[in-house]
Amino acid sequence: MSESSSLVGPAATVTEGRAFLTAVWAIVWKDLRIEQHTRQTISVMVMFSVVTVVMFNFALEANLDAARNVATGLLWATILLAGTLGLNRSLAIERENQTIDALLMAPIHRNAIYIGKVISITLFTLALEAILVLLFIVFFDKPLWRPVVLLVLVLGTIGYVAAGVIVTSMTIQTRSREVLLPVLLLPLSLPLVLPAATAVATYMFPQLPAWGEVQSAVYIVIIYDLLMLTAGFLTYHFVVES
C-alpha cells in the first residue's frame, strides 16, 4: 500500500488490489502451515464431531429411522458447534503467540487479515465437513454427495465463518472468552442455517427434487453470505484495534 501510493489512476488500484491478494494469500498460507505442523484445529473439530454424533445416536436409542429423519439437522448442529471450536482455536492462537500484533503492524490492509482468516477457517471447516459427510453417509445412508448439497454446505460455511471471525475476534478480548462465543454466534447464524438445513433436507429423498424447490433457500443463504462479508469488511478494523 505504501509503495503504490505514488501511482495514480487505475494502475494504482491494480497494484493495491494485487498487494491485497498477496497479503490474503500469505495469511491463508501461514494458517495452513501452522495447521500442517500442529494439527490442532482440525483434529479437535473432528474428534468433537464424532463424539457428538455418537452421543446423539445414543440419545435416539439406536433407532435408525428416527436418526435418519433428524440427520440433516444433526449435521448442521454438529458443524456449528465444531465451528465455534475451530474459530476459537484459530483466533486464540494469534492472541497467545501475540502474532496478531505483528499482523496489525504489517503494512497490509486490515481487511486482508479478515479475508485471510475467513478463508483459512472456512477451509478447516470444509475439511471437517468432508469427513462428516462421509460419516453421515455411512451411519445414516443419506445421499449427501449430491452437488447441490455440497454447494449449500460450502455457501453456508462461508457465511457462518464470516460472522464467526468478527464475533470471535471480539469475544476472545472479553472476560468470559470461550463461554460467550456460542451465545453470540449461534443466534446470529440461525437465519443462515435454517434455510441451508431446509435445502439439504429437501435433497435427502431417493428421487432428485427440482431446483425450484430449493432455489429460494439457496438465494437466502447467498444473501446472508454477502451481508455478513460486507458487515465484516466494514467493521473488522474496529474489533482488532487495541
Add this chain to the structure above:
Amino acid sequence: MMISPRLDKSVRIFNWAAAISIFIALLIVFFYAPVEKTMGNVQRIFYFHVGSAWVGAVAFFVALAAGILYLRNNNRKWDTLALASVEIGLVFLTMATVAGSVWGKPAWNTWWLWSPRLTLITVAWLTYAAYFMLRGAIEDEERRGRFAAVYVIVAFVTIIMAYLSVRILRDIHPVVVGGTMESAQGASEGLQEFSGLDSAKMGITLMASTTAFSFLYVAWLLNRIRLQQLADAVKDLKIQVTTRLQGEHA
C-alpha cells in the same frame, strides 16, 4: 455535568404525549374500528401486534444508526442511544410476540408454531438479548462501546434476513407491508385466515395505534437516556469523591 434542562423538558412532554396518545388509541381500537368479518373481535389484537412489531423494527434500526455514528465519531451519546434503543426494541418485540401468540390461539388453534417468520423473530430476539451479554463481559468503557457498536451492526443482518425470508418463503403468517406472490399464494390456498385490512377505518386505527406506540418509544428512549446520564454522573461523582479523599490522606 448533570442532566440538561432540555432533556428533562422533552422527557416530561413525551411522557404526557405517550400517555394521552395510548389512551386515544385504545378508544379508537375498541370503539371506532369495525368488527372483522371472519375473525370477529379477536382481530383487534392486530393493532397492538402490528404497532409494537413496527416500532420494534424502528428501534433496532435506530440502534444500527447509532452504532454506525459511534464508530464514526466516538461520542459516548451514540453508545447510550444504541443501548437504550436495543433495550426498548426488545421490549416491543416481546410485546408483539405475546400479542401475536394470544392471537395465534384463536386463529391457528395454537399459541406457537415454528413457521419461518416466528422462528426468525425468535432468532432476532436472542441475537439482541446477547447484546447485553457482550456488554456485560467488557470492563473497559471505550472498548465496550466499540464492540457493542460493531455487534449491533452485525446483529441487524438478522432483522434484514427476517424481513427478506418471510417475503421469499411460504408462511402461515400473513405479510401486511409489502407482501409478495408467495404470501398471496399462501392466502389463496387458505393457509392464512386473515389477509389484511378490508376497510379504511381499519387503516386509520392501525395508523393511530402505530403513532401511539411511536410516542411511547420516544418517551421510553428519552427516559432511558436520562437514566444512563444520571448513572454516568453518579460514577463521575464517586471518582471525584475518591480522589479528594485520597488527596486528604496523602
